[in-house]
Amino acid sequence: MRDQTIMLVEDNPDDEMLTLRALKKNNILNEVFVAHDGVEALEYLFPDSGQAAAGLPGLILLDLNLPKVNGLEVLRRIRADQRTRLVPIVVLTSSKEQEDILDSYHGGANAYVRKPVNFADFSAAVRTLGMFWLLLNEPVPEVIPPPD
Amino acid sequence: MILTVSKVKVSPDGLAFVDAAPDALVCVAPSGRITLVNAQTERLFGYRRQELEGELVEVLVPEAARAVHARQRAGYVADPVPRPMGAGLQLTGRRRDGSTFPAEISLSAIDTGDGTLIAAAVRDVTQRRRQQDELERANRNLASFAYSIAHDLRTPLRALAGFSAALIEDCGDGLGQVGRGYAERIEAASEQMSALIDDMLHLSGVSRAVMNVRPVDLGAQAATIAGRLQRDSPERSVRFAIQQPAWVRADLVLVRTVLENLLGNAWKFTASRANASIEFGTRADGADGHVCCYVRDNGVGFDFAYVDKLFRPFQRLHKASEFPGTGIGLASVRQIVERHGGQAWAEGAVGAGATFYFTLEAEEI
Numbered sequence: 001m002r003d004q005t006i007m008l009v010e011d012n013p014d015d016e017m018l019t020l021r022a023l024k025k026n027n028i029l030n031e032v033f034v035a036h037d038g039v040e041a042l043e044y045l046f047p048d049s050g051q052a053a054a055g056l057p058g059l060i061l062l063d064l065n066l067p068k069v070n071g072l073e074v075l076r077r078i079r080a081d082q083r084t085r086l087v088p089i090v091v092l093t094s095s096k097e098q099e100d101i102l103d104s105y106h107g108g109a110n111a112y113v114r115k116p117v118n119f120a121d122f123s124a125a126v127r128t129l130g131m132f133w134l135l136l137n138e139p140v141p142e143v144i145p146p147p148d
Numbered sequence: 149m150i151l152t153v154s155k156v157k158v159s160p161d162g163l164a165f166v167d168a169a170p171d172a173l174v175c176v177a178p179s180g181r182i183t184l185v186n187a188q189t190e191r192l193f194g195y196r197r198q199e200l201e202g203e204l205v206e207v208l209v210p211e212a213a214r215a216v217h218a219r220q221r222a223g224y225v226a227d228p229v230p231r232p233m234g235a236g237l238q239l240t241g242r243r244r245d246g247s248t249f250p251a252e253i254s255l256s257a258i259d260t261g262d263g264t265l266i267a268a269a270v271r272d273v274t275q276r277r278r279q280q281d282e283l284e285r286a287n288r289n290l291a292s293f294a295y296s297i298a299h300d301l302r303t304p305l306r307a308l309a310g311f312s313a314a315l316i317e318d319c320g321d322g323l324g325q326v327g328r329g330y331a332e333r334i335e336a337a338s339e340q341m342s343a344l345i346d347d348m349l350h351l352s353g354v355s356r357a358v359m360n361v362r363p364v365d366l367g368a369q370a371a372t373i374a375g376r377l378q379r380d381s382p383e384r385s386v387r388f389a390i391q392q393p394a395w396v397r398a399d400l401v402l403v404r405t406v407l408e409n410l411l412g413n414a415w416k417f418t419a420s421r422a423n424a425s426i427e428f429g430t431r432a433d434g435a436d437g438h439v440c441c442y443v444r445d446n447g448v449g450f451d452f453a454y455v456d457k458l459f460r461p462f463q464r465l466h467k468a469s470e471f472p473g474t475g476i477g478l479a480s481v482r483q484i485v486e487r488h489g490g491q492a493w494a495e496g497a498v499g500a501g502a503t504f505y506f507t508l509e510a511e512e513i
Contacts, residue, residue, distance in 0.1 A: 014307035021314060065299055094302040097295060117306045117342035119313035119335075 004058025004134060005031045009041045009074065010092075011066050018119065019061070019092075022126035030134060033057065038069025042077060045084055056087055059133045062109070064093040064100055072103055079108040086140045088133050172270040176205045178225050178263050180218065192272055194244035205268075210242045221266070228257030228264055241270060250277045287356070294352045301345055308338040340474075344462070347476035351461060354483050359399040361488070363511045366441060367392030369400075370407050370428040377415045386418060391429040395511035396439050402484045403508070409477035410443040410504050416471055417447035417502065438490060438507040446501040450494075458494055481506065 006023070010016045016034055023032065035041035045056070060078070064071035071091065078084045090111045091104045104112050113129065116122045166173055167187040175184035182205050185197050193200075193208055200207070205221070206214040233239060233253040241251040252273045258265040312334040320328055367390055374388045396403070411426065418424035427444040450458065450465045457463040461479040478494075485492040485506045496502030 012303055012307075014310070015303060018306065018310040018314075021310075094299045094306075095295070097298065115302075115306060117302060117309050118339055119306075119310040122306065122310065 003030070004139070005033055005055065006130075006134070007033050007035060007041065007044065007057035007060045009035045009038070009060065009062045009066065009071065011036050011063065015063070015115070018122065019126060022119075022123040023130065025123055026127040026130060028127070028130040028134070030058070030130075037067045038071065038074045041074050042069065045078065046081065056084060058088070058139060059129075060087055060089045061092045061129070062089055064091060064095060064104070072107055075104065075107040075109060088137070088139075090129055090133065092129075169269075170271075174200075174205065174208070174268045174270060175258070176221070176266045176268065178265075180204050180206070180221055182207075183265060189270070192243075192249075192270065193241065199244075208242055208270075210240050210248050213240065224255060224266060225264060228255075228266065230254070230256040233268070241272070249274050290352065291356060294349055297345060298349055302342065305338045305342050305345075309335050309342075312338070344474050344476075347474045348461075351476055351480055351483065354402065354405070354480050355487070357399075357402060359402065359487065361397055361399055361509075363395055364398050364400050364403055365393040365395055366398075366403065366407065366430075366508075367394035367428070369404055370394075370411060370443075373404075373407055373411050374426070374428075377411065381415075384415075384419070385424070386415065387423070387425040389425065389427045389429070394428075394430045394439075394441065396441070396508040397511045398488055398508050402487070406481050406484050406506065407443075409481050413477060413504075414443055414445035414447065414502075416473070417449075417466075418445050419447075421447060437510050439510045440505055440507050442503055442505045444501065444503040449496040449498050449500045449502050451498050452496060455494055455496075459492065478504075 006028075008016065008019055010019065016036075020032060020034075023030075033044060035044055041060075041062075062071050062074060066074070069077075071093070075089060075091070078087065078089065085108075088110045089108070090113055091100075091109045092113050092115055093100065094115055096114045101112050111129075113125055116125060166184075169186055169188060172189035172192040173184075173186040174182060174189055177183050182200050182203050185195075185200050189195070189200070190197055204218075206217055209217045231254070233255050239251045239253055240248045242248050250273050252271045254269045256267050258267055312331040315323065315331045316328055316335075323331065370390045371388075371392060374390060378384070378386065378388075407428075411428070414426040418426065423446070425446050427442075429442060429444075431440045431442065448466075454465050457465065459478045459482040460475075462475045464473065464475040466473075478492075481504070482492045485508070488508055490507035490509070492504070492506040494502060494504050
């Protein structure tokens with residue numbers, strides 16, 4: 001497993017704890033930064049000029065239904081910024097409304113996964129996501145050549 | 149005696165008839181001048197008929213729309229076929245006091261020998277428009293209600309299922325067998341509720357789905373579904389008799405759901421039968437342009453005394469331990485068939501199989 005931070009954007013403390021537990025149970029031991037709403041997520045990714053940037057996460061797990069700035073808006077702002085536009089983002093949410101799925105893909109999400117209610121299924125989903133995005137998938141090279 | 153009102157000949161009986169009409173009737177000459185109005189026109193627009201006759205018809209149209217109306221009126225005179233005016237548009241009438249109301253207007257032409265008169269029937273649709281708005285608002289509320297059920301109820305359910313699983317895994321030894329049994333029940337119940345929520349959303353989706361009605365071969369659809377059922381449980385031996393083709397006019401996605409539910413039920417309720425057989429076909433006795441379709445099985449059947457409960461959401465006639473399910477399938481079937489203007493009903497008896505009927509619009513070949 002590469003040494004990359006996972007950013008979990010999740011406002012519900014139960015879902016947060018279950019996701020962290022599922023990561024641990026599946027031996028995905030990467031550091032996890034939890035943002036509890038859209039504002040915290042954006043502050044982590046785009047710190048004020050005075051503060052040091054924390055480095056980009058290797059994977060963002062993004063809930064849609066968030067207080068303050070919602071998930072789709074977080075997605076939009078991440079994709080609109082040169083620094084973060086290539087970071088893998090998996091939308092991880094309760095909804096399977098067509099509109100949410102379409103909006104997420106149009107917004108530039110790399111994947112859309114509906115959180116299963118059954119914990120064994122949920123744990124398997126988290127394992128698959130971790131394995132794929134942090135192990136199997138080739139990450140974006142560190143030095144991104146400027147476009148054109 | 150014949151009264152001649154500006155080239156339209158109307159007998160006294162005819163006048164009384166025109167006056168009794170529930171719609172405002174306005175007769176207009178090719179010049180755009182009003183030649184005749186009825187009593188309802190006086191009530192609806194607030195003019196006396198002497199004030200209107202001889203005026204340009206645009207006096208009944210809001211100022212902003214008058215120029216367009218005059219142009220389109222000329223167009224209608226050139227090609228006067230009976231039709232609703234401004235189909236799909238929101239039309240507005242203007243009363244004498246300047247107030248306006250939403251209107252529905254039908255046009256037709258009257259040939260008078262020298263020149264064509266245009267007859268317009270105007271109906272105030274304020275009440276109907278208000279009801280439509282209310283209905284649309286209620287539907288929007290229902291949609292957002294369903295959405296919040298999907299989202300907001302599922303999250304605590306995941307916590308119930310997840311933490312009872314965690315309890316068993318992490319603290320199972322301390323719980324003992326009885327305690328683990330309780331935790332397993334919590335986990336199973338939360339998953340059951342999750343399935344119910346999904347089905348409820350599905351049912352509300354069925355009533356909201358946009359319908360695209362076209363010819364569908366139900367026989368071919370039934371054969372595909374039967375093949376899939378057989379593939380998923382290769383150990384079962386079921387005789388299928390499927391009529392092909394069986395053309396109807398319906399929304400493909402929705403009627404496929406009907407067949408999936410009915411054939412899936414037939415499959416489920418014949419599981420204990422050594423010589424299980426499932427039949428799909430049509431009968432010619434469907435009323436006025438409809439086809440009567442049926443799915444028949446020789447499974448465990450049902451008690452006909454409870455037939456009314458069959459099609460209600462979440463009502464089940466069998467124990468969940470005998471036959472799994474949430475009781476939403478037949479409710480969806482009825483909902484879909486009724487949205488198509490058809491009917492769904494059932495016949496059966498305990499131990500003697502069941503037949504489910506539904507009618508759909510016939511496809512003329």
